[in-house]
Amino acid sequence: MRKINTTNFSIATRTTSRDINRRIALNVIREGQPISRADLARHMKMTRGVVSVLVQELIEQELIYEGATGEAARGRKPTFLHVRTQDRLAVAVDIRFTKTYLMLCDFSGRQLGIEIYDTVFSVPEFTKDLARRIKKMLKGQGPGAVCEGIGVVVPGMVDQRTGKVLNAPALGWRGVDIRSKIAAATNLPVHVENSGRACALAQLWLEKAETAGQSFVYVSVSDGVGTGIVMNGELIRGRDHIAGEFGHMPLDLNGPRCMCGANGCWEAYTSNLATLARYFGWNLSQLSPKHMKEMEKNSFTVLDLIARARTGDTKALSAIRASGRFLGLGLATIINIINPDAVYLAGEITNSWDLIEETVRSAMVERTLTEAAARTPLRITPAQEYPRLRGAAALIAAPTFAAPRVA
Amino acid sequence: MRKINTTNFSIATRTTSRDINRRIALNVIREGQPISRADLARHMKMTRGVVSVLVQELIEQELIYEGATGEAARGRKPTFLHVRTQDRLAVAVDIRFTKTYLMLCDFSGRQLGIEIYDTVFSVPEFTKDLARRIKKMLKGQGPGAVCEGIGVVVPGMVDQRTGKVLNAPALGWRGVDIRSKIAAATNLPVHVENSGRACALAQLWLEKAETAGQSFVYVSVSDGVGTGIVMNGELIRGRDHIAGEFGHMPLDLNGPRCMCGANGCWEAYTSNLATLARYFGWNLSQLSPKHMKEMEKNSFTVLDLIARARTGDTKALSAIRASGRFLGLGLATIINIINPDAVYLAGEITNSWDLIEETVRSAMVERTLTEAAARTPLRITPAQEYPRLRGAAALIAAPTFAAPRVA
DNA sequence: GGCATATTGTTCGCGCGCCGAACAATATGC
């Protein structure tokens, strides 16, 4: 039951029906490939006649192609259809405090190359260096493949519409128009997004339909806690394009000071930094970027902490479990607010899922308002898959498959 | 950029374009009435020819009617079109702890009759009594008018799909199938909704477009704090139809016990009960329903507290301001998460808006992540308008105007 | 009053697109 916005709507023209059905067909092929025209018609509940025309148009637009013929027990053998993704490329960039991740992949999310290097904080130098690396990376590809854009993911507040980094404390960037700078240096379209929302986009657009669903929250625990909300198959961006910041909801108004300036934010209790601080007895309120740099040099991470917990370090285990408890309490609040189909969890701490699951679950039960809500599925996504980079790629690939705007 | 759900979509048939445009026309007429066919065509950017046919169909379906002819400086005088709402009626029921509110109104939300009486907690007695009152109320209306359904609003968790009250602590109802009971007693379609979400529906469907917008959060402060989230013109209901419960997000995990069983919920800091408890020095954790009944008998409400604050009672003023501060802190969190176009505020405490606005605003600045977010418009809705009852009516009226499902 | 002008609302041919049915193409089994 959606209300029509009478100040900003699209009427249906005589080509609208075709536009809608062509786009549906593309998506059904994408998720069911390889698939024949006849199967497509059955799945869409349309006649083969119409589907034949839709397929012809999609082939002419070079969005799909015909593959091998399949097997059939009787009758004419079907011609399989595939979505053209192999030769449509996207560059993904994930800028983080210590390292910058650069990936080349195709429109299905298949990884074609990756580079990880120290982050350069000076914006002009960063841009110049990045453009050089991208150029080199694209040269290695065949001549048939075309790069259709660059997706950039930043840890902080981003206005996705203007491509400006509003405030990324970890990088020290404030009001930086990173989009136009990279676009000018590479001559490619650039999209910028916040890391939590990017992960949600990756989950929505680049994972199998069974694991993605249409309404979920993605929670990524790293130095901070990034989150993205997807409702009815659409990422929530909000009025200023800054929606989805569950990381800074309070667990305690008088709690430890967070990097955002407020006190007692969720991420000040359950982020990697918070977990380490708990173990080492640091005062998180007094932790400066300098301390963080120091820590990275010592390179003792949450993964090391988990290893210690596994070898019998009870102090390590209890530090991790404490984070798990706060994680669960935050998840309960998210579920009470959004009531999603599922919550996706990513980050190093998920490697200790066997150690903390029970703690997380019982914390969730504490604060969820109904039993059904407490049973909301939690889905762990392996950290090795570079969710942020996949999200950056999704920024470029998604418009090809998105539903047309109607009414 | 919405993703198409390939397991649950609607293809466009040869009547889809017409369906879409007819529904758009209905909404444009609704918000622009009285309006001529020619104006409608200009606003929809269609030819007058098509609009003429759309209007003809809407008239045949008895959704609109032709009114008087308007004035024009030159040329043929336009025929004004109106949406037919006067003779389409809805019954609205708002069940609260002390009183039950019963209203009869038309599809534009115009109030035709109202009854307020003591709530009967026994479900069979409540149903029987309600059916009797509704029957009487409808008798008073002319024979042309038709009641198209009953909207019921309950303070607590409701599964809107099944019509079951999952848990309404204020009424002592748990797992009560109120919908089928009322439907059987009245022989009318019944829709049940949670009070916070109902208010959001009222704001979306029954207020002028300028004040409603397409993405907002509605916050209703009463004995508890009810909230409803509207994104892109659609109420967020969630997997179990329990979404939108901002009232039970924590401000302090070790804070005072809330009626929901958890500690330190937002509503335990800023609800009317919390405000009164702060003034009288009660321990909210030990407040039972019996205490509440007692309190209602003494009938000292937040409105009385506001009156005392205005006459120089500094203790009263500081109790109200403290609630205002917590209100602002919670609003900041909502804004960080949803980043809505606006937040609507309702409840007795808004009558003291001149006393608390500054406090609320400065609390918001404390916890919002960007300056733009801190400037999110707050819109006060007068309590006299019975937002919950209007929401109950919206449950019945909205399906007539909602966008058709496509793709 | 008569005529030019302007605006509203209707009608109609055209082309696009879904629908159903017929038909061509291509395979298997007896």
Place this chain on the structure above:
DNA sequence: GCATATTGTTCGGCGCGCGAACAATATGCC
């Protein structure tokens, strides 16, 4: 070689948006 089954294409029918022409109805100026 022929019946049967399945895939994929073609075609007439009809719904619908689009543009243009036309009818209806008002005003202003002579």
